[in-house]
Amino acid sequence: MGMTTAQKIFAAHxxxxxxxxxxxxxxxxxMCHEITTPIAIADLMARGKDRVFDNTKIKAVIDxxxxxxxxxxxxxxxxxxxxxxxxxxxxxxxxxxxxxxxALFPEKGFIRPGNTVIMGDSHTCTHGAFGAFAAGVGTTDLxxxxxxxxxxxxxxxxIRINLNGTLPKGVFAKDAIxxxxxxxxxxxxxxRVIEFGGPIVDGMTMESRMxxxxxxxxxxxxxxxxxxxxxxxxxxxxxxxxxxxxxxAAVAEYSKWASDADAEYDKVIDLDLSNLTPLCTFxxxxxxxxxxxxxxxxxxxxxxxxxxxxxxxEDLRVAAQILKGKKIAPTVRGxxxxxxxxxxxxxxxxxxxxxFMDAGFCVTNPTCGACLGMSNGVLAEGEVCASTTNRNFxxxxxxxxxxxLLSPATAAASAIEGKLADPRKYL
Amino acid sequence: MKxxxxxxxxxxxxxxxxxxxxxxxxxxxxxKEDLKPYLLEDLKLPGFDPKSDKTFGAGAVVTRANFGCGSxxxxxxxxxxxxxxxxxxxxxxxxxxxxxxxNCGMAAIELSPEKIDQLxxxxxxxxxxxxxxxxxxxxxxxxxxxxxxxxxxxxPFDKALVLAGGWVDYxxxxx
Numbered sequence: 001m002g003m004t005t006a007q008k009i010f011a012a013h014x015x016x017x018x019x020x021x022x023x024x025x026x027x028x029x030x031m032c033h034e035i036t037t038p039i040a041i042a043d044l045m046a047r048g049k050d051r052v053f054d055n056t057k058i059k060a061v062i063d064x065x066x067x068x069x070x071x072x073x074x075x076x077x078x079x080x081x082x083x084x085x086x087x088x089x090x091x092x093x094x095x096x097x098x099x100x101x102x103a104l105f106p107e108k109g110f111i112r113p114g115n116t117v118i119m120g121d122s123h124t125c126t127h128g129a130f131g132a133f134a135a136g137v138g139t140t141d142l143x144x145x146x147x148x149x150x151x152x153x154x155x156x157x158x159i160r161i162n163l164n165g166t167l168p169k170g171v172f173a174k175d176a177i178x179x180x181x182x183x184x185x186x187x188x189x190x191x192r193v194i195e196f197g198g199p200i201v202d203g204m205t206m207e208s209r210m211x212x213x214x215x216x217x218x219x220x221x222x223x224x225x226x227x228x229x230x231x232x233x234x235x236x237x238x239x240x241x242x243x244x245x246x247x248x249a250a251v252a253e254y255s256k257w258a259s260d261a262d263a264e265y266d267k268v269i270d271l272d273l274s275n276l277t278p279l280c281t282f283x284x285x286x287x288x289x290x291x292x293x294x295x296x297x298x299x300x301x302x303x304x305x306x307x308x309x310x311x312x313x314e315d316l317r318v319a320a321q322i323l324k325g326k327k328i329a330p331t332v333r334g335x336x337x338x339x340x341x342x343x344x345x346x347x348x349x350x351x352x353x354x355x356f357m358d359a360g361f362c363v364t365n366p367t368c369g370a371c372l373g374m375s376n377g378v379l380a381e382g383e384v385c386a387s388t389t390n391r392n393f394x395x396x397x398x399x400x401x402x403x404x405l406l407s408p409a410t411a412a413a414s415a416i417e418g419k420l421a422d423p424r425k426y427l
Numbered sequence: 428m429k430x431x432x433x434x435x436x437x438x439x440x441x442x443x444x445x446x447x448x449x450x451x452x453x454x455x456x457x458x459k460e461d462l463k464p465y466l467l468e469d470l471k472l473p474g475f476d477p478k479s480d481k482t483f484g485a486g487a488v489v490t491r492a493n494f495g496c497g498s499x500x501x502x503x504x505x506x507x508x509x510x511x512x513x514x515x516x517x518x519x520x521x522x523x524x525x526x527x528x529x530n531c532g533m534a535a536i537e538l539s540p541e542k543i544d545q546l547x548x549x550x551x552x553x554x555x556x557x558x559x560x561x562x563x564x565x566x567x568x569x570x571x572x573x574x575x576x577x578x579x580x581x582x583p584f585d586k587a588l589v590l591a592g593g594w595v596d597y598x599x600x601x602x
Contacts (some may be wrong), residue, residue, distance in 0.1 A: 002473065015600070015602065016602070017583060018587070018601075019582065019583040019584045020583075021582065022583075022584035034501075035455075036454075036499065036500065036501070037455050038457055039457055039458075039459075039501075042458075043595070047595070049599070050581050064454075065455070071454070072455040072456070072457070074454050075457065076457060079457070088436050114539065119499075120501075121491065121499055122498050122499040122523060124499075133434060136499040136523055137499060137502075137523060137526070138499055138500070138501035138523055138526065138527035138530060139501040139527075140501060140527065140530035140531060140594050140595060141527075141530060143524065143595055144594055144595060144598040144599075147595075147598075147599065148597065148598055148599070148602045152526075152594070154582075186442055186493060186496060187492065187493035187496065187519065187521065188428055189520055190493070190520075190522055192520065198524075208475065210527070214441065220493065220496065220521060220522065222522055229540055229596070247484060263554070271482070285442060358484065372446075372451040372498075373450070373451050373452060374451050374452065374454070374455075391446075391497060393444045393446045393447070393497060394446075394447070394471065395446060395447075395450065396451075399450070399469065
């Protein structure tokens with residue numbers, strides 16, 4: 001019997017199996033941010049264990065609240081900064097170089113097919129787009145990861161999702177993943193890895209695959225995974241060109257992590273997305289999804305474009321294409337947070353930022369702030385945001401606020417109309 | 428051996444998420460103790476008052492499916508821990524929340540929908556209380572003059588973490 005990608009990665013990283021079904025894995029990349037890591041650092045210090053297992057395998061960024069908004073967030077940033085200096089963590093990203101973790105770390109080339117990756121952040125599943133096993137963990141798992149370079153997981157089962165057909169005009173990776181979550185429901189993939197495949201995924205950019213994998217957790221999934229291929233190698237080439245004679249050689253090497261043809265899945269779901277429409281959530285759970293046809297016209301107070309789900313350059317490009325030469329509705333606040341400094345610079349160079357600003361958007365520095373209601377972009381009681389983020393829990397972006405999840409294109413169209421709107425008429 | 432349980436707090440809904448357990452705005456706190464006043468602050472549930480003595484006097488939580496979905500924030504188990512709640516009993520948990528509970532040496536116990544219904548039949552009793560014996564995997568609920576016990580299953584690893592007092596001590600002694 002063949003193996004899935006997750007099974008292959010588990011087998012290659014197994015350190016211990018203390019009990020049947022529990023696998024302790026060696027971790028290749030431990031990622032840290034300033035909200036969940038300082039408390040792990042404080043606990044390690046209190047235990048007299050202020051050590052790191054390997055400072056080259058630890059990556060850290062200040063991204064959730066940056067620049068700091070008050071004394072408490074300044075303290076969190078300082079704790080992470082001091083710790084990174086103390087342990088000589090070279091891959092540490094502070095003001096001026098910092099961006100949203102799940103956009104920044106892939107952009108720096110830190111993730112390779114076959115890697116194991118953990119972070120104290122539920123959207124760590126994003127990195128599965130590279131054919132890695134990447135999982136969000138709590139602070140204690142992170143602490144043990146920092147100290148020992150290991151983490152325990154249950155034996156993974158895999159749900160295979162084949163995205164068949166072709167995506168129609170105006171329909172993007174975000175719509176595809178909302179469709180998948182609608183299918184699986186919010187806990188349909190608990191203790192499962194979601195493996196994305198099929199012609200649509202094969203044809204997707206790495207950015208779009210990251211959007212897919214980013215929201216695996218919204219169906220309860222431990223990780224999302226895409227098979228590494230030529231697209232993966234093209235993305236990683238600047239970082240791996242010294243290690244391989246050719247891209248073909250890299251593709252051949254990395255393809256060993258792809259699931260075998262006779263791998264055993266917990267479930268296989270085939271979805272033909274050829275007739276998919278742009279989607280939008282309507283409630284407080286990410287599986288509460290409707291067609292934009294049904295949702296259009298609902299008023300919104302704010303449109304947010306950014307986050308680890310959809311703050312990448314291809315997201316900004318499609319939104320700018322819709323916004324070019326137009327103004328957003330006077331009743332709406334438009335906020336754009338390019339996810340990393342590089343994305344910001346590229347967006348400036350391509351003239352995208354000009355388009356957003358001319359349309360009436362406020363452009364912030366790269367940060368997670370608005371997505372989880374921690375800084376710049378918090379909603380007031382009763383306000384509604386059309387958002388390219390990943391989570392629509394009640395009050396997520398501010399107490400009493402409501403969030404509709406949608407694609408960057410649908411967000412841009414909604415900004416123009418001041419209400420949820422179909423992007424297809426603008427493309 | 429640590430004792431688990433106490434007065435029961437019944438939260439009759441599925442998919443209670445981490446933002447409802449502890450809102451993100453309090454993640455700026457860097458000690459567990461500072462989280463204490465904010466327990467379940469944003470949870471909207473008929474008849475539930477997050478600020479009541481019943482909430483803050485609880486020792487065990489009984490709830491439905493997919494409890495703790497959403498964020499990886501361990502602040503969610505911590506806000507229970509600092510308020511004296513060291514066991515949550517649900518039909519199912521989100522993976523990260525469940526692991527965080529055991530990693531902290533607390534118990535996340537999964538029971539069938541039928542057994543969860545049985546526990547909810549005590550929700551009307553003002554004195555409903557739950558005792559959990561992790562070593563013997565038994566749970567006893569009392570209230571309104573009634574009492575019953577049931578068995579539960581937890582994985583041997585999760586049990587070992589609870590008995591070791593959490594994952595840091597377990598891992599540090601072993602790896």
